[in-house]
Amino acid sequence: MPPDRSRKPEWTPDDGGEAFAARVLPGVAGGHDGLPSLATDADATPGVPAERPTRRPLSEDEYVNGVLAGDRAVLARAITLIESNAPAHLAQSQAVLRRLLPHSGRAIRLGITGVPGAGKSTLIEALGMKLIADGHRLGVLAIDPTSSLTGGSILGDKTRMEELSRRPEAFIRPSPAGGVLGGVARKTRETMLVCEAAGFDVIIVETVGAGQNEITVRSMVDFFLLVLIPGAGDELQGIKKGVVELADAIAINKADGDNRIRAEAARAEYNRALHYLTPAGDWRPRAYTCSAVSGEGIEALWQVIGRFRQRATESGAFEARRRAQARDWLRALVDEGIRAAFYDRPVVRAALAEVEAAVMDGTLPATTAAQQLLALLEE
Template identity: 70%
Template structure:
């Protein structure tokens, strides 16, 4: 396979070439320094063509039916003429390999749609690295003409906050008949949601789903909204039979219209980009620090001194930082 120039990547993405889109995302995900530099050239050229999508984050505990929901919603949207890109954030994938093939097999019908693009989570590394790759992949998909980006959190914990920091609208999926303690949902996750969908509201679950909706609407009333000027609410639906899916999409569209008109959406995106800048600086400095040969040479001895209690951690850290600042890299 021939090496491509930055122009080759850019022209392919802008033309909507799916093969070149996939290759561009692979380039963006690469940890190799030569790929990193080329990827940044490509992204700089693509940047003027980004920002034209609705960015939706979707989270929920295992068993909430995220993949079925995303597939059902995605198929409905492609029928309406939208172009959908599905990206995953899964910091656990490098250990469990859970999402590497899982997304593809779970969303089999959606992956066959010509107006849909499903990309499993990049493997390896900490959440920060996976998040950077997902953010940059999102920009590439927007440049390729995808007007709805669905970002799924596959891992748990900090990944919800990370996805919230890269999307416009954040949707929390819950299931009926299980309390917070059973679902593993922290109050903090409810607080960052722009809407809650009680999924699997079908058959015998309908009554329980309505009761859960009432309960969450009561709770949401007392929480500070995640988005200024928007009151989050709970809804019921079933990704299996498709009920309630049109309604939740209508809620997302209303949110987009109102927040765009109020200027809130633009302000949120600008703040997200600024925060991303500082995150990348911290990550890059950390990587450079630990890659420094003099730091690597001094670190084991100082770690031993800290463990044995002969040197305070702060003093050891300051010594290492001094070494990093004053010793030229070989």
């Protein structure tokens, strides 16, 4: 009989309560690398209700040592701890991050974005298999869109990267975007650092799709790749000028079979546009063709990324970009904290519903309403 998926899961990571970012489903018996196993039906006493499955919370040392040892089970639990919204997890997750920070920063960080259907996941799998063959270890942070109605997320990137997900040299972590602008999860930056500390030397952040707000990822990666497809114009693909301007390279995917001629035409068109959109400097973005299915052009893309890193390192731009990433991370966290603290104030909660109703009824301008609410900070 198939499992009943209509019930809300009652099991939460490390007794985090209801305030957590990701639900962890009970696993199989037997444990992993010394971790306690979960209760099973075979352990139950006849006539006695089965106990709620639990896992022993890991200590700070166990998280740090497990991640540094490359233990995938501990790595997954560390990411779940970081993604958790439970106040009880915040202090421990930050302590773990502080200890892992000196072991991070040595990976190349790639951001890959593009329209839905452009073949981003297939391209990542093809690139990932090539990198593994070259001796690299790959961490993929795949951000899936979150439903604005149900809050749910498909989190299906592991199924789209079936071959890559079976390789021990790769670690794929799907996460819900959670409504964050830019298509990146709230804790993506922290997750990158943990994966780097675990020994992954290439980190790929795959975002939900291209749009005007799909630029947040640019503030956390070293190289930003925009994936497009041949045979569709800007209006159909939803590509905005701001996204093209921020790209370090454009990959025209699916350049095979009957699409090859259209792909070459699209490459030439985007190269003409990039000539005017991007200023001259140490690096001039270009468009390239590739096929994630046949593998053609994948090696050339990686060589482009290598040339970019070499030039950026020699000119000092690589270090400058990393420093800017840390600054942007700090400011984003401050903005998030201020927003949360504002809406958590009792005086704001008391006035918010009435003010919002007045705005929606058209009796109060939104600007005036915002000023009224912000004035409550002085009370």
